[in-house]
Amino acid sequence: MSKRAKIILAIVAVGFIAALIWFGKKNKKNIIEFETETAFTTSIVKKTVATGKVVPLEEVEIKPQITGIISEVFVEEGAVVNNGDLIATVRVVPNISSLNSATGRVKSAKLSYNNAKISYERNKNLFDKGVIAKQDFEASELNFNNAKLTLSNAESDLEIIKKGSTAGLGKTANTNIRATASGMILEIPVKKGYQVTQTNDFNAGTTIASIADMTKMIFEGKVDESEVSKLKVGTKIEVSLGAIEGIKFPAVLNFVAPKGTEEGGAVQFKIKADVTLDNKYFIRAGYSANADIVLEEKKDVLSIKEGLLRFDRKTEEPYVEVKVGEKFERKTIKLGTSDGVNVEVLSGITKEDQIKIWNKASKNDDETTAK
Numbered sequence: 001m002s003k004r005a006k007i008i009l010a011i012v013a014v015g016f017i018a019a020l021i022w023f024g025k026k027n028k029k030n031i032i033e034f035e036t037e038t039a040f041t042t043s044i045v046k047k048t049v050a051t052g053k054v055v056p057l058e059e060v061e062i063k064p065q066i067t068g069i070i071s072e073v074f075v076e077e078g079a080v081v082n083n084g085d086l087i088a089t090v091r092v093v094p095n096i097s098s099l100n101s102a103t104g105r106v107k108s109a110k111l112s113y114n115n116a117k118i119s120y121e122r123n124k125n126l127f128d129k130g131v132i133a134k135q136d137f138e139a140s141e142l143n144f145n146n147a148k149l150t151l152s153n154a155e156s157d158l159e160i161i162k163k164g165s166t167a168g169l170g171k172t173a174n175t176n177i178r179a180t181a182s183g184m185i186l187e188i189p190v191k192k193g194y195q196v197t198q199t200n201d202f203n204a205g206t207t208i209a210s211i212a213d214m215t216k217m218i219f220e221g222k223v224d225e226s227e228v229s230k231l232k233v234g235t236k237i238e239v240s241l242g243a244i245e246g247i248k249f250p251a252v253l254n255f256v257a258p259k260g261t262e263e264g265g266a267v268q269f270k271i272k273a274d275v276t277l278d279n280k281y282f283i284r285a286g287y288s289a290n291a292d293i294v295l296e297e298k299k300d301v302l303s304i305k306e307g308l309l310r311f312d313r314k315t316e317e318p319y320v321e322v323k324v325g326e327k328f329e330r331k332t333i334k335l336g337t338s339d340g341v342n343v344e345v346l347s348g349i350t351k352e353d354q355i356k357i358w359n360k361a362s363k364n365d366d367e368t369t370a371k
Contacts, residue, residue, distance in 0.1 A: 036323050036354035043342055044337050052221025054241065054275060056212030060107045060181040063198070063205040065174040068092045070194045075209070077188055081179045086211050088177045090196060094161050102158040109151035109281040114240050116140075116147035183213040186285055217275045217283055219251055220266040221291055230295040231256050231271065237276055242288040250293065251275045296337050303342045308355050309335075323354035 068090040075087055120140045127137035160174070186209045190196060198206030220241050225230065233256060238248040255272035262268075271289065277283055309318050318335055321328040333348030349355065 004081075026321060034328070037305075037308070037357060038354060039302050039345060039351050041300050041351070042303050043297070043299045043344055044301060044303060044339050045294055045298075046339055048223060048227045050221035050223045050271060050291040050293060051124055052219055052271075052289055052291065054185075054217050054219055054239070054283060054285070054289050056214060057216040057218050057274075058181075059186065059210055059212040060183070061207045062087060062177060062211065063178060063207055064090050064177055064196050065198055066090060066092060067197045068175070068195070069189050070196060070208075071175075071191050073188060073192060075185055076187070077185050079185045080183070080187060082182045082209065083179055085179045086176055087179055087185075088190075090175045090177060092162065092175060093195075096160050096335060099158075100171055102161050103153070105154040106151070109147070109154040113144075113151045114145040116144040121143035145207075165355050167247050177208050178187075178360050179211055181211050181214045183211045186210045186212050212285065213241075214283070214285070215277065217277060217285075218254075219273040219275050219289055219291055221271055221289070222263075223271055223293070223299075225260055225267040225269065228256060228269040229294065235275055235293065238292045239273070239289050240292070241283070242290075242328045243284070244281055244287075247278070247281070248314055249275050249277065249293075253293070257288070268331075286307070298337045298344055301336065301344045302351060303344050304349075305353060306338065306341060306343050307345070308357065310358070320349065320355040322349060323356065328356050 071091040073088045075081060075085075079349045081087070120143070122294075123132060123140040126132045127134065134343050185327065190208055194206075196208065197203055197207035219237075231253065233253055235253045237251050237253055239251045240248050251273040253271060255270075257349045258270045260267040275283075276313040280290070304320070308320050310320065311318055312332075317332050319330050319332045322331050323329075331348050331353075334346040336344030336346045338344070
């Protein structure tokens with residue numbers, strides 16, 4: 001073998017040995033690449049967010065007592081009114097059937113009155129002459145007075161149908177629509193010239209205005225059935241409004257619906273909470289809002305990050321891998337409350353255990369260690 005061939009073989013051998021050393025180091029590095037971290041003590045708060053809106057505690061709808069046409073509106077939306085303030089007036093449009101019936105009752109009452117009057121005057125003359133007994137005279141007098149009262153009532157009914165009021169009742173006008181509560185005018189859905197109907201057994205009537213006390217607001221929202229059992233009346237919550245960023249208003253849960261409604265395949269339960277307002281901000285009715293509700297809270301408990309967890313494919317039991325010497329051993333653990341980032345560990349590991357941090361780059365690590 002020539003000297004040149006020996007040199008070439010030596011170079012090839014050295015290159016082969018170097019390649020083996022390089023691959024060996026790389027494989028060794030892949031095996032011991034995992035980092036570790038330990039469990040820690042922290043407080044875990046499990047929350048849920050209920051979406052909804054803020055509305056007045058009480059909203060009163062003002063409706064007319066007669067049917068007619070709006071002749072004038074005296075207030076605007078946003079105005080503050082007191083109980084009894086005039087809101088609008090209604091011009092009466094008599095119902096033809098009611099008007100005809102009332103006119104007929106007046107005519108009938110007049111006939112009865114005239115007849116009773118004649119009988120009364122005749123019996124009075126006879127009684128004065130001593131022809132009839134006092135009892136007979138008193139009977140005709142009672143009949144006359146009843147006829148007079150019936151005629152007066154019939155005429156008042158006819159006047160109310162025509163004008164919406166009667167002078168016989170102290171000039172009380174149903175045509176004047178007044179506030180029945182103090183507060184702010186939220187809405188006036190009618191205008192001058194609108195036809196309105198009165199409230200009766202068959203009709204809810206036309207709403208002329210809605211009034212509410214804007215200093216007393218509540219949050220109305222909904223929560224999922226999986227969380228409603230953990231809610232308790234009296235729980236303190238925080239309400240944030242979409243219209244006012246960076247501010248949270250304290251509130252107290254005061255109602256959890258006993259019956260749920262199905263929405264999009266999930267059962268939702270209505271909740272309500274009294275909101276404490278800040279005088280710096282004017283809260284409008286109907287603002288969209290979110291309520292942060294604490295469902296469960298654990299203080300100073302042993303915890304790990306949820307990213308360290310793995311679950312058995314068959315039993316679905318949670319486990320982690322703990323470093324023992326140069327290897328990692330699988331340990332099944334029991335979990336408690338989770339906040340989505342950290343999870344409480346009830347048993348299975350200690351605070352001193354070195355727990356494997358799973359690496360995304362090593363796709364086969366989980367399968368290899370699980371075997």
